[in-house]
Amino acid sequence: MKNSRRLFLKSACALVVGASGYTVAQGPLGEAQQTTKKYALIHDETKCIGCDACSVACREVNNVPEGVTRLRIERKGPYGEYPEQYFRFTRHSCQHCEDTPCVKVCPTGAAYKDEATGIVSVDAWKCVGCQYCIAACPYQVRFINPVTKAADKCDFCKETRLKEGKLPACVSACPTQALTFGDLQDPDSQVVQVLKHTPNYRTKTELGTRPKLFRIGSQDGEVRL
Amino acid sequence: MSLFSKIAFCAVSISALLLLNIMPVKAEVNRLQINQDKCVKCHKRNGLMAGVHGNDALALTCQSCHGEKGKHPRQPSLIVGFSADSNTKVTAQVDSCSQCHEHDVLYQADWTHAVHSNKVGCANCHQLHSDSDPMMTLATEERSALCGKCHGITPKESDDEKL
Numbered sequence A: 001m002k003n004s005r006r007l008f009l010k011s012a013c014a015l016v017v018g019a020s021g022y023t024v025a026q027g028p029l030g031e032a033q034q035t036t037k038k039y040a041l042i043h044d045e046t047k048c049i050g051c052d053a054c055s056v057a058c059r060e061v062n063n064v065p066e067g068v069t070r071l072r073i074e075r076k077g078p079y080g081e082y083p084e085q086y087f088r089f090t091r092h093s094c095q096h097c098e099d100t101p102c103v104k105v106c107p108t109g110a111a112y113k114d115e116a117t118g119i120v121s122v123d124a125w126k127c128v129g130c131q132y133c134i135a136a137c138p139y140q141v142r143f144i145n146p147v148t149k150a151a152d153k154c155d156f157c158k159e160t161r162l163k164e165g166k167l168p169a170c171v172s173a174c175p176t177q178a179l180t181f182g183d184l185q186d187p188d189s190q191v192v193q194v195l196k197h198t199p200n201y202r203t204k205t206e207l208g209t210r211p212k213l214f215r216i217g218s219q220d221g222e223v224r225l
Numbered sequence B: 001m002s003l004f005s006k007i008a009f010c011a012v013s014i015s016a017l018l019l020l021n022i023m024p025v026k027a028e029v030n031r032l033q034i035n036q037d038k039c040v041k042c043h044k045r046n047g048l049m050a051g052v053h054g055n056d057a058l059a060l061t062c063q064s065c066h067g068e069k070g071k072h073p074r075q076p077s078l079i080v081g082f083s084a085d086s087n088t089k090v091t092a093q094v095d096s097c098s099q100c101h102e103h104d105v106l107y108q109a110d111w112t113h114a115v116h117s118n119k120v121g122c123a124n125c126h127q128l129h130s131d132s133d134p135m136m137t138l139a140t141e142e143r144s145a146l147c148g149k150c151h152g153i154t155p156k157e158s159d160d161e162k163l
Ligand code: SF4
Pocket: A093, A094, A095, A096, A097, A100, A101, A102, A103, A120, A136, A137, A138, A139, A140, A141, A142, A153, A209
């Protein structure tokens, strides 16, 4: 009885911590992790116009072959009556989960989370193409790259733009500044500021994945210029 | 429009398209019926129709889209203008195109029609007088860039690069 109660309390605490996710400005992993970065991305659906400039830029910069993609903007609608119609756009790409189902199932260690940045990546040369990670990812964002034959997905442009000290390609390409990228550990970063001041949500948090792709929910009506 | 005349209209449009593939030659354009219109006497440079809409088979006149001349050019008129500096209201411009093009059909062709229909004139993207409409051959990258022309908030060079 006592034991089961303790277990209950323990898991309840874990649940609360997990659910609160990144109550920004305070790193979820405490002091020990303060020197490392924890990159996150915000997609502001109230600003997104579904222009696909982000996915076009991603393909070009990261050399993603046709037929597969690291990033897709999902369009729902039209809502409302003609001529006052509008759509809702949601971003479909890796969420850079803190608790990574894809990494857990990878038998070769090809799928990994970079502890210095929090970015979830794939070591293409280690990947044997078993597709366990593709099956395990609850967000269905992984695919086999037809050229490298390895699992592939968004890596926050770790090997391309970040290496050059630049923002991810999609963030730079977005004409409406619907995307905000930055370090959750840095209380002055733009992501932290936006998350602090704007209601936001993440998807499938109930699975305990603790995704680092945040979304600002779309609203009814047209996107204002 | 009855179903039959709609089908006939489409058939004519398609054959017009096919015809025009071999027709953008200048001499041919000059010979088109629409370019014999008296408007062309003044509007030779900007008025000549080389596009699909000028095809004889469609039997469109300048007035079909631009409306009646009224007191133009001596006094103000209700002529529908489609250029960027036109005084014609966007809705009036769109109404002109909507005489033939139904909004749900346009939506099927491209979803962006649905969200611009009373905000942006068709001619902001489409060009009818030139021999081909740039929208018909728009590459994915160009298409995104076109959205950014109106929706872009900042000049791209400024703040985007630094991490
Ligand atoms: S979204 Fe999928 S691929 Fe990305 S870290 Fe989470 S489980 Fe892995």
